[in-house]
Amino acid sequence: MPIVTTRSIVLQTHAYSDTSKILRLLTMDHGPQSVMARGALRPRSRLSGLLEPFAEGAATFYLKPDRDLHTLSGFDLVCERQALGRDLKRYAAASVLCELVLRLAPVEHDPELFHALTTGLDSLMSVEAVAVSGTAVAAAWTLVDVLGFAPDLGGCARCGDPLVERGGRLDVREGSLVCDQCLPPGAVLPADEIRTLREVASGQPGGEALSSRQIHILVEFIRHHAAEGIRLRSLDFLLLEEAR
Ligand SMILES: [Zn+2]
Incomplete structure (x- = not known):
C-alpha cells in the first residue's frame, strides 16, 4: 500500500467514534478522497483542532487502490481558515463551495478545480460582510464552470x-x-445585467456588483443545472440571508 503526501482541503468531517473522525478531502494529486483520522478527537492528539472544514494542508495517508476509506497518518497545516467558521454567513458560503465539490467533482485529480476552491475560500475570508453572498455565488459559478456545467x-x-444591446x-x-x-x-x-453575469462567469471577482436578483438567477441555475435539482442546504441558507 503506497503512502502518499498531497496538498488537501478538508471539505467535510464526521465524528466516527468518541476519538476518531472521517474526513472528506479534495486532494491535489488524487481527487476527492475519504480518510479516517484515528484518535483525532483525543485532546492530546497532534491532529486535534487541525482537521476542521476548509483547512488546507499536506495530508499523508495510506492509499489503498481498492478501498474507499484510507488511513490518515499526518496533516501539515498550511492554512486553517478558521475565520470562516466564526461568521455564520461566511460559513454557509464556504459550505456551498465545498458541497458543490463534494457532489460534482470527478474522481480524477483536477488541479484547476483545486485552485478554484482555494481561491474561492480565500476570497470569502477577506471580502467585506456586505459582499459575502455575491462573492460566494461568483466563486460557485467559477467552480461550476471548471466542473464543466457552465451555461x-x-x-x-x-x-x-x-x-x-x-x-x-x-x-x-x-x-x-x-x-x-x-x-x-x-x-x-437587462443588457447590463447580462454583462455582469458574463464578467462573473469569466472569473472576474465582481461579487459586490451582483444584485440579489442576479444572485437568485445564478443560484437557480446552479440548483437546476449543475446540482441536478439536488438541494444544497447551504445554498438555501445563503438565499434566506440575502432576502433579509
Ligand atoms: Zn433570440
Missing part, C-alpha cells in the same frame, strides 16, 4: 443575437441565454 452566455441560443433571459433548463424576442414576455435580464 452558454455567448448570445441568444435561438436567433444568435449577441445580446449586447438587448435584454434576454437565462433559460435555466437549457443552460443558455435567450433574447426577449424569442421568448414570451416575462422577467427579462
